[in-house]
Each structure stands twice: as C-alpha cells, then as structure tokens.
Amino acid sequence: MTRRITRREFLVVSGATVATGLAAACGPSEPDVPVDAAPAEAPAADEAAMPMGKYREAPELSEMVQAGLLPPVDERLPADPWVLPVLREIGKYGGELSSIVADPTANLFEISNARGAAAAGRSYDLGSIIPIAVESFSVNDDSTVLSVSLRAGQKWSDGTPFTTEHVSFWYEDILLNEELTPVVNKKLAPGGETLKLEVEDDFNFKLVFAVPYPVIIDILPSLSLWAPKQYLSQWHPSYNENADAKATEENFDAWYEAFQYHADAGETQQDVDLPVLGPWVFEKQDTQGNTTYVRNPYYWAVDAEGNQLPYVDRLQKLVVENREVLTAKILAGEGTHHSWFLSLADFPLYKQNEASANFTARLHPDLRASEMGLAFNYTHTDPVLRELFNDVRWRQALSHALDRNEINELRFAGRGVPRNPIMHPGPLFWQEGLDQMYTAYDVELANSLLDQAGLTAWDSDNKFRLRPDGEPLALTMEVDAGRADLSETGNLIKSYWAAVGVNINVKGQDQQFYMQRMRANEHDIGVWAIGGSSEPYSRQNEPIRYRPPWHWSSTPLGGPLWRQWLDTDGAEGMEPPDIIKELWETTVQWQAEPFGTDRYKELGLKMLQINAENVWLIGTVGLVPRASIIRNTVRNAPDSDNILSIEYGMWTHFQQEQWWIES
C-alpha cells in the first residue's frame, strides 16, 4: 500500500468543508479556475508588464519593496506556493494577534503554534495529515521509506532558498552530532537505529528506517527536518574552525552551547536574526518575557485570491505573574484569543463580560481521558499489598466505590463525563461503553467485591478493613502539592473509599520528590491528571495510558518494575502476569501497523478492551470541555464545535496565518 497525500489530493478528497470554503473564496469573478492551479497558469513573462505581479502582499511589505529593501512578492514566493484554504472569507491585512501567559517561560500555545512550520499538519477537520512546509510526502509499501519533495523556490525568512542542503545540515551536523544530540529521540530511531537520510537532488530526499515505521506519518506534524545552515553554520566546528573561540567570545563554555543558543526557536528564543520558515519571525523579547513576532516577508503561502499570508502583521505574547492578573486583563479585553490559561470555573465570569470586553467565550470538546486518574503500584515491595493490588476485584471494587457524578458536580460544574480513562469516543476503533465499565456508583457491590478479594476482617472500631494478613490496611496517596485540584479530588476519593472500609491518607508532596519515589518503586498509589490518552497522542508518542506503567517511565504510576522487565527482555525488574505480556505485545503490534488498516483497528480495540476490563488505571471525570475566548473582531477563527485540545496541538490546525482582524 502506498500512501501519498499531496496538497492537491487533499483538496480533492477532503470533501465538503474545503470545497465550499474554496467556492466562497474564489468569488464570482473566476469561478472556473481550479484554485491551486491558478498561480502556475499565469505566464511568468507578464511580470515586467504588470508591476503588480501575480500575487498581492501586505502594504508594509509593498513599501519595503518600493524602497528597495525587499524583492517583489512574486520573486519571494515559490513558483507554486501553498494555497491555504481560508476558513470563511478572504481577509484584509493588518492588526495584531496577542495573548497573555501567566508564566514567562511557559509555552504560549495561543501564538506559538502559529510560528512553527512543521513538515506536515492536521487538516482543519483533523481527518487527515497534510503537507505544510513541503510539497508532498509519501511512504512506500512496507513503510520503510518516507519520500519528501520540497517546494521549488520556497525561501527562508532571510531570502535563502530552502533546499535539501538544509535537510542534510539538520541530519549530518545536528542529529548525528553527539554534542548537539547526545541522545537521538526515539521517534527518529525506529527499531533502535537512527533513521538514514538519502538526498536525491535539491528538492527530493528520503528517510529510510531500519524497520517498518508507519507511525512516521503520525509524527510528521511534530518534526522539523531541517535547520537554517546559512546562518547556524558559523557556530558549528564543521564549518567554522574557530567555532570554539567564537563561543568563548560570546561568553559560552563550548561551541554547542553557543550553537543551541542561536538555534533556539522556542519560547526562550533570543537571536533575532535566526531565519525561520514560519509565517511570523521573532522580533524581540524584554526581560519580563513580553515577546513580539512580525510577519515573515518570505512566507510561502497565499490565499485563493493570491494574497500572500499571513494577514495579521504581528503576534504578541504578554507576560503576567499570576492568574488573577491574567483574568483581570482578559476581562478588560486585553489579548485577541485565549484558552490555555483559562479556567472552567471562571467560565460564568467570562460570559458576563462578553459584551463589555467585546469577545465571545466558548466551550470546546477536549480529549483528556480523566482529570485525575490513579493506579496502584502493581509491583509493590510488600507482597501482601502486591497480591491485593493485582486482584482485579480489588480494582473493580474501588472503581465502583467512587461517586463520579458527585465529583463531576463539585469539581467541574457537571460539565465533564464520569468515566474511566479509556480514550475518547471517536477513534477508528472505538467501542461504545468501554469507558463506562465498572464505573457505576455501587457501594454494596464494592463491599461484596472487597469481601471476595479476601478483605473480610475489620478493625476493632469496625471502621476500616484489615489486610489479609491481619495488619491494618492503610495506604498513602501522594499527590503533587502544587496541584490543589488533585488533592481536592483526592480527598473526595478518600471519603468514598472510607465508606467501603478502605483507609487511605492523602498527602501533598513536592512533585520532584514524588516522582523520585515512584521511580524507586516506593509508592502505594500513583496519581496524575490523565491526558495523553487520545489516538493521535498514543500514536505519535507511545500509548502511555494503555500499558505499564500507565504513564511515562520517569513517572511510573503503577508497576515500574513490570516495565523494567519488559524493556530489558526480562533481565531486570519483575516478571508481569501473562495478561500484561499480552497487552504489551498488542500495543507493540499496534504501533507497528499503518494507520487505519483493519488490523490497526483490531489491535487498537483489543488494547482498549484489555485495559477497560482490568481497570489498572481508575479514572474519575474526563472529557471536560476547554474554554476559549476570542475577540469578536478576529475572523476565520474556530467555533465551539471544533476540538481544542493539546493532544491535537491546541490551535495548530486552525492555521492562524489565515485569521484576520476586522477593523
């Protein structure tokens, strides 16, 4: 099977949404011209005769062109630029998008998503993965080779043509350089072997994998397979023999520190001269972290009428020090759009201020499987507890003992869904009811299951159950002390479990200390907010919610020693029961199967079923919606039926380069 998704095909296949969008975008004047072909048809020779050229640009850029500071827009754009379908209407140039962050070094997803230019991204309806910074990509039949074509004539923000030279630089001089990349990301090393690069010509290259690697398509949206060689090579010893001296001069201890400082294109970017491919370019950051980005004059995308994107002149990130000030500023109408730092509890407050601050507050579906989930430590050092935790009746009982509806009402204003953390409805292999198994609130059933599990003896006050060996049963639930929400829910759980005679003590703990204890297999119960359970996340990273230790290995919620055993093929750790081995095998096979095949669905469903039946990870309330605030003058922005979730990269697929500001 060859999967080749080019932009044209995407436009053809992705159906009604895009088609109507394009029809509206084309307008009455040129109804018959296929939009993406339009730029290529006009003969290049006309340029001299038509000073305006084929494409239009922002007024500020026209001025720069007239002043001789920039080449004309037609020369800046590739011959066949990316035609980005606008969501509702063709926009006007100008204005600023801004948002506020309550922690200066945190990722402000509201604008950071708009700056990147990954090889691929998700379509507006999230249904497919489309090429973005490249012309096209395809995978061969056995998923061992990814072929990528770059757009001829596409340029970096400094005007340098974007070619495979930049891909080679990224591969040879960054990825394979042990000082810059001490450990190659597992995503780029399928089968434990770093992928190989084969460059064919200036615009075509291949990535070759040691083993079939269908997941490569799923992870493309998070990859940049290139770096601005024309700029960064001056700090690299392969290109500059004085790189170390240059680093010392700039007050760094080593060349790679200087290199990374200049290559940083993230939230802590400092170098204003770093060329990028994205729609906006870093302009400045003050010592408080307030940051601005300006339009990239070489951005290689246009709308259906040939206007170079982005429409909006600038992006701005404002920094405040706490959420109260952030809320006050939002209610005063500062910033154009917000979501990441909003709180569901404040939603009525947002609604009240809609008119005065001229914004609309919305609730969007989010995909978090459970706002809080817990796993017992299945490899506990105490054999009695270990045996108890591994009894499925114990886990079923404690799941039945939770009054999830009450948690939902008390903590989430009833907006969430009481459930166990088994994905969200909607992936290709979803089966109705999986998330509801063993979630009915039933104290009687919980008590009888606990009795069956051998916890029949009670203490002298008849208050709590005793362990099977007659000792008092007292477990400690440690939670990150920085997360008040987790300890509040934790205390509710304590009261529900006390009602069935299970005694736990909720203890706030420094996050790092707690993580250290989990890694050392010293905890009774692992507690975390359960995100990262969605289909795209489980594919792109690893199915962290569906196999031991039900989180990353550095924060093992349950059974760190099982995972150690599985990772080392039995050399270290503790041998897991057969069901875990079967689950592990299923997840490994699922990862190795191309997206969407029958076997993919079969394995995915099996993975969910084994988890749902065994309740290793007990959830509370999930699918709590995410609030957003968008100023009313912002156009082409998403509606409340659009998923807004970190699992899909928050705003990324809403393509902010096609947002515009109504004046």
Place this chain on the structure above:
Amino acid sequence: MWKFLLQRLLLFVPTFLVISVITFVLIQAPPGDYINSYATQLEASGEEASEALLAALRKRYGLDQPVYVQYVKWLWGIFTRLDFGHSMQWNRPVGDLIWDRLAWTVVISFFTIIFTWILAFPIGIYSATHQYSGFDYSFTFLGFVGAGIPDFLLALVLMWLGFAFFGLDMGGLFSEAYRDAPWSWAKFVDMLKHLWVPVVVLSVSSTAGLIRTMRANLLDELRKPYVITARAKGMTEWHLVLKYPVRVALNPFISSIAYVLPQLISGTTIISIVLSLPTTGPIQIRSLMSQDMYLAGSIFLLLASLTILGTFISDILLAVVDPRIRLE
C-alpha cells in the same frame, strides 16, 4: 571613623562568602534538579525524557559534577568576569535577566521607604506629643489594622477596586500603551499611576511599626530632665521637640534601613507576584521551583549583598547622627 569603615568593609567579604555557600547548598538541597523539572515539561508536551537523555543533559550543564566544583566554577565566573552563569530555564545569561529586575526592586523599595517615613515620622511625633488624644487613638487603631492586614490581600483588594470602579488595568507597572515606549514624562506619570499600589501596600505594615517605635522613643525622651530644662528656659515647644528629643528618637528610623531592606525585598516577592511587577520576586520563586540554580543563586546573592549594604549604610548613618555611638 575610617578604621570603623574599613572594619565594616572587611566584614563584608566573609559575610558575602558565607551567604553564597549557604545559598548554593540550600538551592541544591531539595531532591531532583533542573533537568528533572525539564523532563516533566518535556513529557507534558509529549516527548519521552529517557534516562540517557537526562544523563547527557546533566553532563552538558555540569550538573553531574560535585556541588563544590559547581560552586567554585560559579563563584569564579562572578569574580573574574562578573558572569553569573547561564539560566537553563530562560536560555540566557543570568546577568541579562536580573539587572533590570533588581533595579525595579530597588526603585520600589526606595519609594516605599520614603513613603513610610513621610507617613510614620509626623504621625509618630504627633502621637507622642498628643498622647491619649483622639487622634493618637485613631492613628494607633489604624496602625494596628494596617499591621494586621495581610499585604497580599490588601493588594488583591486594591487591584479589584481599581478594576471595578476606575476601570484601571492594575497589573504591572505600565499600561499597554507605554509598555514598549521609550522613557518620557508621560511614561513616568503612567508608572506613578501604577506604582502607588505596591508602595501603599508595602508601606502599610512597616508604617504601623515605625509609628509605634517613634511614639515610644519620643515619649521616653520627652520625659527626660533636659526637655523640662529647655522648656523652663522658654524654648518654643516645636523648636524644642524637633531639635532634641526627635533627633534622639530618630535612631530607629536609620537603623531600620538595615532591616527594612530585606523585609521589603521578601515582602515584594509576594506582592510582585500578586500585582505582576517586574521585580526579582517572581523570577526568584520560579527559578527556585524549577531549580534553575544559577539564576536562583545569583538573585539570592545580590539581595543578600543589598542587605549587607543596607546594614553598612545604616551603621555609618547612625554613627554620624548619634555621637553617643562609639566607633570601637
């Protein structure tokens, strides 16, 4: 006098060293390091933080070396090139981050001390000279209320009042229009409009204390025989009070420079977070939480130096103002 100054200056060095050692050790005392909190961030954004990667990063940042090696390297950088190290969290030299913020901390502290004095000085004198009068009781009452209100709560209330009744955007030191603007008279006025909130909030509790001290000291002095003698000789009351007893009672004001400075600086931390001020406070807390140790260490070191400096200045001033103080 010069010998006294020299002694004081020489004491500065060991104090500074001891503080720097304690700071560095304390910052490293909690479990984990910056790499651990970085790993948590990585995982939150969907990247696996493998042990191998973390080990490599520790090596990169020199975190795998013993604490004393890290300490000596850091201190050596400070003494030889005024290089406070690299903030791992911000990816930039610590020096770039803190000078601005330190300046703001000093500015706010300075305005606060002045404001405190302007309030406490006359009120204290009035309360002492009009002991048990209606105003004395009122000021005492207000003073105790001021001392009793938690400052962060007062800050929140003032911020809310400003927002709800005057539509003022209270966070920060500048409104949106002036944030990026170069310095001008208008920008200065805009700053004053924002600055009064933290200044008032920070002054309230220390004002109450100073009023009480001033009142008590002055009351002691006013009962002394030299006051009665002067009065009997026909000196005008105000001239008398201001010239002798007040000068003596002034001592606590001057020595307060020493303790007001550290008090203000720790006070500004919470207030700065609540009011979103560009002082060292917020960055200090954040660097401690993420164990960005060179940043945290440098801030503590500089604040400690400021405190030592404050003590030094107040010692000198006391010696100048009060001839009774012996310089041995």
